[in-house]
Each structure stands twice: as C-alpha cells, then as structure tokens.
Amino acid sequence: MDSGAQAAGWTDERVETLKKLWMEGLSASQIAGELGQGVTRNAVIGKVHRLKLSARAKPTNTAPRARPAPRPAPRRVASPSASHSPMSAAAKPRPVMQAARPQSIGATALAMDPEMETELYVAPVAAELYIPEDKRLSLLQLNEHTCKWPIGDPLSKEFYFCGQHSLETGPYCDFHSRRAYHQLDKKRR
DNA sequence: CCCTGATTCGC
DNA sequence: GCGAATCAGG
Numbered sequence: 001m002d003s004g005a006q007a008a009g010w011t012d013e014r015v016e017t018l019k020k021l022w023m024e025g026l027s028a029s030q031i032a033g034e035l036g037q038g039v040t041r042n043a044v045i046g047k048v049h050r051l052k053l054s055a056r057a058k059p060t061n062t063a064p065r066a067r068p069a070p071r072p073a074p075r076r077v078a079s080p081s082a083s084h085s086p087m088s089a090a091a092k093p094r095p096v097m098q099a100a101r102p103q104s105i106g107a108t109a110l111a112m113d114p115e116m117e118t119e120l121y122v123a124p125v126a127a128e129l130y131i132p133e134d135k136r137l138s139l140l141q142l143n144e145h146t147c148k149w150p151i152g153d154p155l156s157k158e159f160y161f162c163g164q165h166s167l168e169t170g171p172y173c174d175f176h177s178r179r180a181y182h183q184l185d186k187k188r189r
Numbered sequence: 190c191c192c193t194g195a196t197t198c199g200c
Numbered sequence: 201g202c203g204a205a206t207c208a209g210g
Contacts, residue, residue, distance in 0.1 A: 010201085027193065045194060046203050054195085178190065 010047060018044065022053055129162065129175055137163035147173035149180075 010018075014035055021031045028048070029041040048054060128151060137160060142148055147162035148171045164173040172180060 029193080040203070041193090042205080043203050045196095046201090049195075050201070 015047070015051070018047060019051070019053065022048055131160070131162055131164075135163055136160035147171070147176055149173070149176035 028044040149162040
C-alpha cells in the first residue's frame, strides 16, 4: 500500500485553482495560502511564469519590462565580511532632525466633529531619543554591538553616539534602525 | 519595516 | 519542472 506524502506537485486541479485565482487578481502570497501550507508564494510565482501567465491585467502599460539588469550571479553568497570601520560608520547616516509623526493618539476617530479637531494637536517635538550622559559614547568607544547612530553636530563637543545595544542585522539599535529604514525606503522618489 | 511580482539558477 | 534566494519597486 502506499500512503505517501504527496509532494507539492502541480496537479491539474491545483493549476486550475492557480490560474483562476491569479486571473482574479489575487496576490501570489494569497494564492499560496489558498493552495495550502506546502506552497509558498515563490512557488506560485514560479509556476505562474512557467505557465506564461504573468501579465493578468494590463490596461495600458507602456513599460514592457525593465531591462533584466545584468545579474552578477549572486547565488549562494556567504560572505560575512564584517569590516566595521568606525569612521565610515559614523559618516553614513543622516541625522536629520525631523518631527515625529502624530501616531494616531487617542481612539480612532469615527466621526470627528469639525469643531473638535482643533483640540487634537500633537507637538512635533522630541524627535530624538534622549540618551543619558553616562550612556553616550564617543567615536572611540564604539564597537560591534553599540548603536552607531550619531547625535548632534559632529563638530560640536556635544556630539555623541547612541551607544545602545545594536541589532545583529545592522549598525543601529532597534529605535534608530527602524528610523533609518523608514527614512530611506519611504520616499526615494 | 511591510509588501508585491520578476528573475535567476541549483537542484 | 520546481522553488529558494535574490532582486527591484511600492
């Protein structure tokens, strides 16, 4: 007898479902979830391309496809290369002082009265974390595990680094890591 | 950071 | 043929 574990083979049935859902506009991840746990979003996309389904809804797209950038075959790269130079790290980030966004304080407004909205105002100050003086680090005190987010004017004697424990995924602590990402990824024109 | 599809290439 | 890893854009 056979009782086997069926691999994630693309049966006609599944392919049908795939086609249907894809054409309906579902995202690859949604379809993957629909097909089952054994199917990943990548699997769906891969299959879609193999079936040559790619474009589903293309009204008037004047952009065939960006030139498939010359892929330098980065497959399976395992290069830790952790060269942390204090100087370069310090010169990278842009400690701009921007105001913190409101972050929806209070309950979600369902129906805000026109007269009430003037009451809601959040001061756009305190954009930077306050680091106690005894926690602040100078350039020479930085190491692989200290947040290298610069604070203040580099030319000033007030200048210091965050110095909190940095994440394994980057040179900054949780707070500054997120900030840096949100800055860069957001706009980018 | 989340997400999306697109592509490549070892298996 | 398959799909993880990666890339590129939002």
